[in-house]
Structures are given as C-alpha cells and as structure tokens.
Amino acid sequence: MIPTTALLNIQGLTFHRDWQVILHDVNLEVGTAKWLVLRGGNGCGKTTLLKLCVGLLTPTTGTLTLSGTYSYLGHLNGIKPTQTLAGMIQSLPPNGQTSAKNLAESLGMTAYFDVPFHQLSAGLKRRIALVQFLTPKVNIYIVDEPLDNLDPASCHLVWQLLAEKVNHGAAILMAHHGSLPFQHPAIQEVFLDV
Numbered sequence: 001m002i003p004t005t006a007l008l009n010i011q012g013l014t015f016h017r018d019w020q021v022i023l024h025d026v027n028l029e030v031g032t033a034k035w036l037v038l039r040g041g042n043g044c045g046k047t048t049l050l051k052l053c054v055g056l057l058t059p060t061t062g063t064l065t066l067s068g069t070y071s072y073l074g075h076l077n078g079i080k081p082t083q084t085l086a087g088m089i090q091s092l093p094p095n096g097q098t099s100a101k102n103l104a105e106s107l108g109m110t111a112y113f114d115v116p117f118h119q120l121s122a123g124l125k126r127r128i129a130l131v132q133f134l135t136p137k138v139n140i141y142i143v144d145e146p147l148d149n150l151d152p153a154s155c156h157l158v159w160q161l162l163a164e165k166v167n168h169g170a171a172i173l174m175a176h177h178g179s180l181p182f183q184h185p186a187i188q189e190v191f192l193d194v
C-alpha cells in the first residue's frame with residue numbers, strides 16, 4: 001500500500017468574477033494514490049477550480065498549495081493546428097519520446113502520426129492531447145473532462161491509463177460532468193453547487 005501524502009491542499013478558497021461568486025469556501029485535499037472527481041452542473045466552478053489549481057486564475061480568498069510536479073489538460077487541447085503527433089513527440093525530452101510513442105500506439109494513433117492536428121476529428125485531437133498530458137511522470141494529473149469526444153473503446157483505455165497512474169502512486173484531480181463510466185477504489189467524488 002502506498003502511503004498518502006497531500007499533494008494539493010485547498011482551504012477556504014473563494015473565487016469571484018465580476019462580483020459573481022463562482023466558488024465559495026472550498027476545502028479539499030488530494031493525496032498520493034487518490035483520484036478526486038469534481039462533479040456538478042454547468043457553471044458550478046469545476047473548470048474554474050482546476051484553473052486555480054494550476055495558477056491560471058488567482059483565488060479571491062483562501063489558500064491553495066500544490067506540491068510536487070503536475071500535468072494539466074483543460075477543455076482546449078493546447079496543440080498548434082499545424083502540429084503533427086510525430087512532431088509533438090519529437091519535441092518532448094528524449095526520455096519521454098518512447099513512452100509517448102507507445103502511448104500513442106496504444107490509443108490507436110499509428111495511422112495519424114504525420115497528419116496535422118487541424119485535419120483530425122475532435123476525438124483524435126483529444127487523444128493526441130491525452131498523449132501529451134499522460135506522458136510525463138508527475139505527482140498529480142489535473143484534467144478537465146478527459147473523456148470528451150472519445151468513443152467508448154477510447155474512454156475505456158483512457159480510464160485504464162488514469163487508473164495505472166493512481167495505482168503507481170500519482171494523484172488525479174479531474175472534472176467530469178456525467179456519471180462515472182467506470183469505477184476505481186481510489187475515487188472520491190466531490191459535488192460542487194452552482
């Protein structure tokens with residue numbers, strides 16, 4: 001069993017945008033080998049909370065401490081339109097290129113290595129973004145709707161890949177709007193209210 005260490009600690013976090021309260025008095029802790037799933041309807045602050053965790057937004061009040069290394073994937077895939085999967089893999093540090101290539105192959109991307117990102121379907125784009133997101137070995141993976149635009153087989157594979165990260169001691173903080181398609185003993189659901 002992997003001992004739990006806090007990687008993310010949020011205390012009394014509040015966030016306002018244009019005088020509208022988006023998040024109020026949020027308290028969370030994410031430890032090693034834990035999988036925290038943020039749930040709730042549109043506008044409840046799931047995406048905002050993830051952006052606060054990685055420093056894209058600043059809390060109005062409260063504290064947020066993120067320890068160790070992280071990988072982040074938001075709603076937008078964050079890949080240049082002319083970029084290819086092969087080019088993206090080559091831009092990685094040498095120690096990550098082999099694992100990225102293997103991950104891309106496991107996600108069925110072999111036929112798309114040289115196709116520019118803008119020519120791919122939404123599901124293929126998401127798979128490439130997930131390769132980039134899942135390749136680094138970090139303490140915590142922070143992801144917004146990782147299964148968006150994926151077919152059922154890809155959803156199952158991505159879920160297995162995320163589970164492997166947790167099984168090896170990493171933590172996951174993810175936003176997910178629907179019911180969970182699969183289960184894992186490390187999952188803790190947190191429901192945010194609008």
